[in-house]
Amino acid sequence: MSTGCRELSRESGNSLDLPVFLQTRDAKLLPLPRLYSIVDPSLLPATADLFAFVAELASGGCTLLQYRNKTGEAPMMVEQARTLRKRLGKSVTLILNDRADLCLAAECDGVHVGQNDLSPESVRRIIGADRLLGVSTHNPEQLQDADLSSADYLAIGPVFVTSSKANPDPVVGLEGVRRARALTRKPLVAIGGITRGNAASVIEAGADSVAVISDLLRDPGKSAEEFFRILR
Ligand code: TZP
Numbered sequence: 001m002s003t004g005c006r007e008l009s010r011e012s013g014n015s016l017d018l019p020v021f022l023q024t025r026d027a028k029l030l031p032l033p034r035l036y037s038i039v040d041p042s043l044l045p046a047t048a049d050l051f052a053f054v055a056e057l058a059s060g061g062c063t064l065l066q067y068r069n070k071t072g073e074a075p076m077m078v079e080q081a082r083t084l085r086k087r088l089g090k091s092v093t094l095i096l097n098d099r100a101d102l103c104l105a106a107e108c109d110g111v112h113v114g115q116n117d118l119s120p121e122s123v124r125r126i127i128g129a130d131r132l133l134g135v136s137t138h139n140p141e142q143l144q145d146a147d148l149s150s151a152d153y154l155a156i157g158p159v160f161v162t163s164s165k166a167n168p169d170p171v172v173g174l175e176g177v178r179r180a181r182a183l184t185r186k187p188l189v190a191i192g193g194i195t196r197g198n199a200a201s202v203i204e205a206g207a208d209s210v211a212v213i214s215d216l217l218r219d220p221g222k223s224a225e226e227f228f229r230i231l232r
Pocket residue numbers: 157158159161162163164165168191192193194211212213214215
C-alpha cells in the first residue's frame with residue numbers, strides 16, 4: 001500500500017520545519033498535527049462531559065483524536081465512537097484504540113494498536129488500505145518491527161512517567177525519542193507524561209506529534225490552544 005504521500009513523509013525526513021502528511025488511498029491528505037489528543041471515557045464518566053470535552057478540544061484546534069476506552073463494553077464503545085464521529089464531522093480524524101472491529105462498526109478513520117493487540121498486518125487486513133493504522137512501541141526492537149509493517153504512523157513511549165496507563169512500559173525519555181527518530185521515517189508520535197511544559201523538548205528530540213491525555217483534561221480548549229502555540 002504505497003502512496004505518493006507516504007513517500008513525501010519519507011523524503012521530508014520528518015524535519016521539524018516541514019509538515020508530515022499521511023495519505024489514504026482516496027488521495028485525501030491528512031496532516032499529522034503537533035497535538036494528538038486522546039479521550040479516555042473512564043476519566044470523564046458522564047457522557048455529556050465526554051462530548052463537551054471533545055467539542056472543546058475541537059474548538060481549541062484539535063484535528064486528530066483517539067478514543068481510548070480500556071474498560072467499556074463493546075456496544076457502548078461503538079455508540080460513543082459513532083456519536084463522536086457524527087458530532088465532530090470530517091474535520092477531525094477519529095482513531096479508535098485497540099479494536100479494528102469497532103473501528104469499522106463506528107466508521108472511524110483508523111485504529112491504534114499496541115504490542116498486545118492484533119498485529120499490524122492483521123489489523124490492516126480488517127480495516128483495509130484506506131483507514132489509518134498506528135502502532136505503539138516501547139523500545140528500538142519494537143519500533144524497527146513496526147517500521148517494517150504497513151503502519152501509517154508509529155508511537156514511542158512512555159517518554160515520561162505517566163499515571164494514565166496501567167502497567168506502563170519503562171520510561172524511554174527524550175533519548176528514546178531520539179533513538180526512535182533515527183530508526184524510522186514514518187511519522188512519529190511521542191506519548192506518556194507529555195505536558196505543555198515538556199512538549200517542545202519532545203518535538204526537538206524528533207517527534208512529529210505529541211499524544212496527550214492528562215494535560216488536556218482541565219480546560220481542554222485552552223490547553224489544546226497552548227500546545228499548538230508552544231509547538232508552532
Ligand atoms: N501509552 C503510553 S503512555 C500512555 C499511553 C496510552 C498514557 C499517556 O497519557 P498521559 O496522561 O498524557 O501521560
